[in-house]
Amino acid sequence: MSINSFGHMLRMTTFGESHGIALGCVLDGCPPLIPITEAEIQVFMDKRRPGQSRFTTQRREPDAVKILSGVFDDDSGQQVTTGTPICLMIENVDQRSKDYGDIKDSFRPGHADFTYLEKYGIRDYRGGGRQSARETAARVAAGAIARKIVPGMRVRGALVQVGVHEISRDNWDWDEIDRNPFFCPDAEMVETWTTYLDDIRKSGSSCGAVIEIVVDGVAAGLGAPVYGKLDQDLASALMSINAVKGVEIGAGFSAANLTGIENADEMRMEDGKPTFLSNHAGGILGGISTGQEIITRFVVKPTSSILTPRKSVDKFGNETDVVTKGRHDPCVGIRAVPIGEAMAALVVADHYLLHRGQMG
C-alpha cells in the first residue's frame, strides 16, 4: 500500500522534491531482456523538459536521467533489463538558493501549501517540495520503459484545447504534433494559441487545457474487473497528475447527451474478424480493451502560479496577498502531454503483464 507507488504488476514508486538533491523512481516488475538505454529515455524527458519554448517555464533543468540499477549487458553486449528493479534518478541542478522568505509561510492559492501543512505539520516550501510537478519527470522516465513492454503498442498524445480554443477534429494530423510547441494536431490552431497564450502571459494570468491520449496496437482482453478496470486505472493515473481536474474515456461527458441508440458501438464482421463500427466506448467495454484505439482525455486547470496578486493568508493567521515571481508556465497543460502519454503507457503495460499472468 505504498502511497507513492502506482501499478499492479508493473509498479512505479517515485521519490523526490522539486529542490532536493535528486528525484526519480523505482520501476519494479519490468520483464527482463528489454533493450533500454539512457538515451532512449532522454528523448521523452526532453519533451517534458522546461524551457523548450517561451510557453513553458524557463527553469534550466537538463533533466538528465541516470539508470542506477536493473540493467545489464546481454550476451551480445546490448544493455537490457534484467527483471530486477530499475532505479531512474534525475539530479536537480537548477536549485537556486534563493530567498523563500516571502512564500515560505504563505499559502499560494491553488497550490497545496495549505493542505500539506495541515496534513503533515511541515512543508518543504522550496519550489513546492513534493507537490511540485517536477515529480512527473520520474513518470516520464518510467513511461519510456513501459512503452517497450507491449509489442506493437503506440501511445500518442495531443493538446486539444487551450483555454477557450478547441481544435477542429477534422484537421487532426498526428504529424503536426512535433512541428509546434504545443503538441497541437491542428495546424490551423497554432497561430490562435500562440496569440492567446502570449496575451495570457502578458496579462499575468494563465489558462487551462485539455489533453487527449490515444493508444493503439493493443489487443482485446486487457483489463481486469471489477476494481482493476483499464478505464479505472487510466482515470486514476491521469487524475494523479498535478493540476488535473477531470478525466474521460471515449465519448466521456458528452455521453450524457446521447441516446442508447446513438451511443451503441455496433459490430460487423470485417476480413473475418468482429469489428466495431464506431468507438464511443473509447476502446474499453466493462473495463476491458476492445482492440480498438483506447481514447482518454484529461483537463489541466490554469497554472496557479500567476503574476497577479491573489488574496491569501499565512500560517500565522495573517491575511496577505500572494504573487508568483519568476519563471512559470502560462499553461501547464502543454507539458502535461508527455506526462499523460507516460501514464497511459504504464497503465496498459501493467495490464498487459497482469493479463499474461492470469491467462497464460
Next chain:
Amino acid sequence: MSINSFGHMLRMTTFGESHGIALGCVLDGCPPLIPITEAEIQVFMDKRRPGQSRFTTQRREPDAVKILSGVFDDDSGQQVTTGTPICLMIENVDQRSKDYGDIKDSFRPGHADFTYLEKYGIRDYRGGGRQSARETAARVAAGAIARKIVPGMRVRGALVQVGVHEISRDNWDWDEIDRNPFFCPDAEMVETWTTYLDDIRKSGSSCGAVIEIVVDGVAAGLGAPVYGKLDQDLASALMSINAVKGVEIGAGFSAANLTGIENADEMRMEDGKPTFLSNHAGGILGGISTGQEIITRFVVKPTSSILTPRKSVDKFGNETDVVTKGRHDPCVGIRAVPIGEAMAALVVADHYLLHRGQMG
C-alpha cells in the same frame, strides 16, 4: 493486488454474478465498536434497489443484505463491528430460469460480452454475469458502513443531468432529493425529466446522465501524495462503476476555460480560521482535502440494453441483430446516485484511517 478489491486500509472485495446464488463483499479494515445493523444497511440498499419506480428496471430483487461475520454484541448488548472482516451477502432471488438462447452467443453492443469472452474464453451470459451492475449492490452495502467511520462526515448525491436536460443550480435543494424518483435537487426539473424519460422509454431507447456527489464534514488533511491522492482515488472509485465514462472534481472540465485569476480559490481569515472564498478545487488541493465540501461528478452512458435492434455479431462470426427484451432501466444513471455516494464514502473513510495511521 486483488483485482476485485478496492481501498488501501478499508478494503472491500466483492464477489458474485448477476444470476448466481449470491453476491456480496468482504469489508476488511473497518475499526471495531461501530454500531451497525442489517436494517441500517438496508436503507441504502433500498435506494439502489430496482423496481422503485417505472424509470428503473422491474426486476424483482429484495436485495436483502445479510451480515455473515465481523459483528458481535458489545457489553450493552448492541451489535457492533469487531475489527474483523465483515462479509455482507445478498442472495439473488429473481434468477428467472429463462432461455438465454438468443443472447448467449451474441455480443450485445455497449455491453462487455465481447471483451469478457476475448479475455477469459468463457462468459457467464446470465444477466451479464460479473459485468452486471448488480455487483454494485455490494458496494452500497459496504458504503453504508463506511459512512459511520468518519465522525461528522455526510455524503450526499444528486442527479444533475438527464439526457440533454441539466438542472439549474439556483434551484438546488437537498430536501428535494427524496421527493422524486430521480434524486433530483431541482423541483422544477422533475416534470421535464418525467416526460423526457417516458418518451425515451417508449421510443425503445435510453439516455445518459450526470451525478454529483458532495461530501461535507471532512477535515483538512485527508489524502496521500502522490499515488493515493483523494481525487485520484475518487476518480478510480467512480470510474469503476458500470457505464461511467468520465469523472471530474470541482470545476472539472470547465477549468479549461478559466484563467488562473478566475480559478484561484482565494483565502481569508474568518472566525480566526483560514477560509476559502470559493471552491473551484472541489475541496481538494494537491490530492489532500482542504476542509471544504468535496465535490465530484461522473457521467453514466445511456443504458446499452435497449429495445431497438442494433447490429452485432455472434461468437461464431455470424452477423446478427441484437435487441434487449424485458425489463431494463431507461436511464441507469438514476440508480447510480446511491452507488456514487457509497464509493465516495468508502474513499473518504479509507483516507481517514490512512491519515490516522500515518499521522497519529
Next chain:
Amino acid sequence: MSINSFGHMLRMTTFGESHGIALGCVLDGCPPLIPITEAEIQVFMDKRRPGQSRFTTQRREPDAVKILSGVFDDDSGQQVTTGTPICLMIENVDQRSKDYGDIKDSFRPGHADFTYLEKYGIRDYRGGGRQSARETAARVAAGAIARKIVPGMRVRGALVQVGVHEISRDNWDWDEIDRNPFFCPDAEMVETWTTYLDDIRKSGSSCGAVIEIVVDGVAAGLGAPVYGKLDQDLASALMSINAVKGVEIGAGFSAANLTGIENADEMRMEDGKPTFLSNHAGGILGGISTGQEIITRFVVKPTSSILTPRKSVDKFGNETDVVTKGRHDPCVGIRAVPIGEAMAALVVADHYLLHRGQMG
C-alpha cells in the same frame, strides 16, 4: 493492504468467526476454464474436518463447502472457473448455544483472548471468534482450487513429529499417510503416537507437532526477489496458521551445524540437464525454485485448550483459574497437515501466475 488477505496475484480473502453464521473466503485472480466442483473441494475439507478420529475434536461440523460465485458451465456443460472471484462459503452448523459465562471474561492462557481484547476493545468469545482455527477451513477450500492451477504440481504433507516422538526418515512411505489417523508416513511410528496421544489426552494435557510439506512437479524459476521470495512467502503462509511457532526450508535450523562444504548442493549433468546431487536448499535458491522438491516444515505448539487448570486473570483484573471443558484436539498439529498443504499450494500457484505475468 487487506490484512485478511493472502497472495500476490492469486489472492484469498477470508472471513468469518468460529460460531458465526458462516465463514469462507473470496479467491481472486484464479485463471478461467479450470474445472472445479464442490465435491472436489470437499475431499480436502474432509481431511481437515473435526471428528475424524478420537485424536481430533468431536465438534460436529460437516464443513460442507458451497461455491457462491466465479464458476459457470463451459460449452461442454462442465463447471469451470470463469476468471472472476470465487466465493467459497461454509456454514457453521454446530454452534451450540451454550453458556459462555465462565470464559467470556477470562483470558485463556495460550489463546489470543487477552491480545484481541487489548487490540479491539471487544472480542467474540464464542469459540474464540476470529482467532479460532476454524478460519483455516476456508484456506483448505481455496487450496483445493490452487492445486489445479499449476500443471503437474503435487502437494503432499506429513506429520513428522508428535511431542517427543519423531519419525524415521528411512521408513518414509507416502502411501502410509492415508492409512492412519495422523498423516504419518512411518508405519512403525503409528503405534507409538497412538499410545502417546492417548496418555496425553487422559492426563488432560496436549502436545506439539512438526509437519512437513513437500511440493513436486514445479519447474525452476518460480519466485520473485527480493520481497516476494518463494521461501519467504511459504514462511509467511505457514506462520499465519494458528499455533505455528516456526518454519524452516530444506535443512532449516540444522543448517547452523553444517559447514559450507557439506551444505553445498553440488551439480552435475544428467540426461543432458543440470541436476542437483542433494537438496539441503529445500528446492529454493535466492528465493527461486530450483526444479527440485520444495521442502518446508513447520511446528505447531501444544493445544492451548487443556483440561488441566491454568492460572489466569479476567478482564476485570481478578485472578482466576481457567480450564477448558468439552471437546478439543489433544494435538492440533494433526489437522494442520491439510492446512499446510493448502497454504503451500496457494503460494506456489500464486508464484506460477506471477512468473507467467512477468516472463510471458
Next chain:
Amino acid sequence: MSINSFGHMLRMTTFGESHGIALGCVLDGCPPLIPITEAEIQVFMDKRRPGQSRFTTQRREPDAVKILSGVFDDDSGQQVTTGTPICLMIENVDQRSKDYGDIKDSFRPGHADFTYLEKYGIRDYRGGGRQSARETAARVAAGAIARKIVPGMRVRGALVQVGVHEISRDNWDWDEIDRNPFFCPDAEMVETWTTYLDDIRKSGSSCGAVIEIVVDGVAAGLGAPVYGKLDQDLASALMSINAVKGVEIGAGFSAANLTGIENADEMRMEDGKPTFLSNHAGGILGGISTGQEIITRFVVKPTSSILTPRKSVDKFGNETDVVTKGRHDPCVGIRAVPIGEAMAALVVADHYLLHRGQMG
C-alpha cells in the same frame, strides 16, 4: 504488489545490484517530524559494513548512506522527515573491474546463479548482482529510521550459535554484544568462536549461525489477523534475508516437545496489571503483541562462497568445478545481526502505524 517492496503502511522498496552504480531504497509512509540525519543512519550501516574484523569479508565499501529526499528543516532548523518518500542511496565504490571470466557462465553451488538464469534468461554475474546480500545495506538504512517511529521501542540482536557452538543463556549479557566482533552476548563463548572460525576459514570452508532478535518497549495490541500477523510478518521479513533457512518465534521448534501444561504462559495480576509468568509465546498471541518481549530467531546457512572446489555445471551444459577466490565471510551469520534488527524494527513500526490507523 511490488515484489521488491516490504511492509503494509511503512513500505520499503529496495533497488540495486552488488556491483552496479548504487543501491538503496525508498521508504514510504514514514510519519513526518521525526528527526533524522545521515550520521544517525550511518551508525547502523557501520555495524553491517564489511571489513570490520577478520571474520567478515574484506571488501572495502564505506557504505556511506545519502538521503536524497523526504527530509527538510523544521522551524528550529533541525532536519526531520516530511511524510514524503525517503530515498536512501548507497553508492558502490569498491566495484573491482575484475575479470569474471571464470564464474560468469558457471553456477556457484548454494548461490542463486542457476535459478536467476532459469527465471530471467539473464543474470548480472558481477558479485551476484541482485542476489547479493549487499541489498541488505538498504534494509539497515531503512531500519534505522523505523527504530525512531515507535516511541519506547528497543530492538536488539545477538548471535546465539556459530556452527556447532551455542551460547549459554545463563551468561547472557547485552552489554557484551559490542565488546566482541560477533555480537555475542556470552563473554565465555567468544574465545571458542574465535578459534572455531579461524579453523573454518583456514580449512577453506564456512559455517552457519543462529541469530536472536529481541524487541521490547512494545505495547500489547500490535498485529493484525489473519494474514498480517506480527509473527507472520516477522517470519516473512527474516526469511527474505539472504541465506536464511528458518525462523521461529518464542519457544519455536522446541514447542513440539512441550506439553500444553508446560507451554501455557500463565497470567497473574502484578501492580494492578495483567502479567504473564513466562514467555513461550515470544510476546505474540494470535498474531498480536502481548506487551512482553518479542523474541524471534533465524538461522543463516553456511556461506556458499568457499575456497574448497565444489562440483557444478555451466550454462552451456559442461561439468565444472567451482571455487570462490578472494574475500568472503566465513560466517555470514555475523553480519546478519544488524540486518535482522532492521527487519524487526521495520515490521513492528509498520504494525504500529497500521494499528494506529485502524484503532485511532
